[in-house]
Amino acid sequence: MKVTVVGSGYVGTTTALVLAGLGHQVIGYDIDAGKVERLNDGELPFTEPGLDQMLRDLLGSGRITFTSDSRSAVTESEILMISVGTPSMPNGGADLTYLRQVLDTIAAHIDGPKIVVTKSTVPIGTNRWMKQRLSDIIDTQKYPVEVISNPEFLREGEALYDSLHPSRTVIGGENESAMEQVKKLYESLQTTYLVCNYETAEMIKYASNGFLAAKISFINEIARLADRVGADIRGVAKGMGMDPRISPHHLYAGIGYGGSCFPKDVDELLYFGSQQKTELHLLRQVKRINDSQIAWFADKMQSILPLEGKRIAVLGVAFKENTDDQRESPGIKMIEQLLGRGVQEIRVIDPTVASLEQIHWSKGFDRTQLSRVGVLTDAREAVAGAHAVVLATPWPQFADYPWEEWAQIAESTYFFDGRNYLDPVEMRSKGWHFTGIARGE
Numbered sequence: 537m538k539v540t541v542v543g544s545g546y547v548g549t550t551t552a553l554v555l556a557g558l559g560h561q562v563i564g565y566d567i568d569a570g571k572v573e574r575l576n577d578g579e580l581p582f583t584e585p586g587l588d589q590m591l592r593d594l595l596g597s598g599r600i601t602f603t604s605d606s607r608s609a610v611t612e613s614e615i616l617m618i619s620v621g622t623p624s625m626p627n628g629g630a631d632l633t634y635l636r637q638v639l640d641t642i643a644a645h646i647d648g649p650k651i652v653v654t655k656s657t658v659p660i661g662t663n664r665w666m667k668q669r670l671s672d673i674i675d676t677q678k679y680p681v682e683v684i685s686n687p688e689f690l691r692e693g694e695a696l697y698d699s700l701h702p703s704r705t706v707i708g709g710e711n712e713s714a715m716e717q718v719k720k721l722y723e724s725l726q727t728t729y730l731v732c733n734y735e736t737a738e739m740i741k742y743a744s745n746g747f748l749a750a751k752i753s754f755i756n757e758i759a760r761l762a763d764r765v766g767a768d769i770r771g772v773a774k775g776m777g778m779d780p781r782i783s784p785h786h787l788y789a790g791i792g793y794g795g796s797c798f799p800k801d802v803d804e805l806l807y808f809g810s811q812q813k814t815e816l817h818l819l820r821q822v823k824r825i826n827d828s829q830i831a832w833f834a835d836k837m838q839s840i841l842p843l844e845g846k847r848i849a850v851l852g853v854a855f856k857e858n859t860d861d862q863r864e865s866p867g868i869k870m871i872e873q874l875l876g877r878g879v880q881e882i883r884v885i886d887p888t889v890a891s892l893e894q895i896h897w898s899k900g901f902d903r904t905q906l907s908r909v910g911v912l913t914d915a916r917e918a919v920a921g922a923h924a925v926v927l928a929t930p931w932p933q934f935a936d937y938p939w940e941e942w943a944q945i946a947e948s949t950y951f952f953d954g955r956n957y958l959d960p961v962e963m964r965s966k967g968w969h970f971t972g973i974a975r976g977e
């Protein structure tokens with residue numbers, strides 16, 4: 537089938553590549569001509585395991601091309617899959633500016649029947665609004681247009697695996713034949729289809745992310761208590777997860793969730809709830825716990841090592857491992873928290889960052905403090921002379937560093953593991969004064 541994927545961001549590019557990999561003829565469209573050129577040159581604009589090779593292979597086979605020409609993007613394919621950003625506005629609602637622009641572009645060039653598939657995470661009610669809007673700006677008698685909601689459930693860092701092994705494929709819409717067409721896109725995958733109306737499809741996406749965020753805040757809250765009483769939160773989560781009704785996934789305690797999805801989607805649900813005069817009390821607390829988790833861990837650090845005037849190496853600014861995405865990154869918030877507590881010098885290590893300019897600070901962060909932050913590419917250098925190390929992102933390479941040798945070059949050997957990633961017994965045997973989150977001591 538011929539598909540145009542509108543928006544070559546993280547989800548759009550991944551989706552375009554996966555569809556091309558499944559044998560479809562795919563056009564990736566983006567208004568950013570520079571990005572399009574780089575993609576056509578085989579350069580992926582983000583880090584995601586397995587995808588750069590896939591991009592080069594598929595470009596070679598001719599099954600995918602990228603363009604910034606809106607006319608051909610619309611006219612060449614019958615299926616137009618929308619994957620543009622829907623960032624949060626200050627009130628928590630999603631900003632649909634890009635989506636509106638896409639609908640205008642479709643209306644400007646439409647030359648035949650189209651199925652518009654919404655991949656972007658959009659607020660509940662948006663697909664129905666899109667259908668109305670398209671029929672307002674297009675002569676749909678002449679050019680029939682259908683809208684289908686088809687949310688994605690892939691995790692960054694695992695995008696390829698998740699796309700090829702979907703837990704489910706949600707198809708929300710009103711038109712049987714358009715829904716069948718969209719199903720055909722995925723027919724070579726083993727998946728279970730869930731066919732429903734627009735609102736149900738949209739809500740499945742938000743409720744899933746809200747629930748996963750709730751699992752994380754739940755385990756983080758229990759971890760605060762476990763930390764006081766000497767319970768091992770990893771054991772607690774393991775024991776809970778053995779009950780299939782609970783499942784072991786997304787029950788890892790840490791310094792909170794980040795990324796482009798959970799924080800934004802929880803905010804959007806809260807905003808939507810208030811619009812609908814339905815206060816979502818549980819999700820409000822989920823957010824509150826997450827927003828205070830870094831300060832909770834910093835308090836714990838402070839009780840062990842007074843932070844003022846210290847030199848601290850922070851490992852990880854990507855919001856999680858195997859990605860260069862820093863949106864809502866707990867690592868970055870941790871650095872900002874430490875600076876606020878008077879730390880004298882922060883040395884940042886992350887495999888995806890080579891300079892200070894590559895770090896995206898939170899809105900409202902006082903940048904005058906940046907004179908106290910440096911990015912290093914040599915982790916040994918970051919640890920040498922430091923008073924403490926804080927692990928904020930569980931990059932696998934952090935486990936392989938020669939910690940025994942480095943305990944000798946640090947000024948003092950405090951290690952704070954914000955992700956419960958390293959083994960306390962092993963780290964202590966290597967000379968570190970090790971603190972995690974509720975490790976049962």
Ligand code: UGA
Nearest residue numbers: 688689690691692786787788790792793794795797855856
């Ligand atoms: C999340 C969902 O997992 C995907 O199913 C969904 O499709 C995606 O959002 C989306 O809406 O596009 P993602 O944000 O890539 O995926 O990453 P996760 O692996 O879910 O991690 C999110 C954050 O939670 C990270 O900061 C991670 O470190 C943290 N986390 C995750 C925990 O603190 N504990 C856990 O047990 C799991």
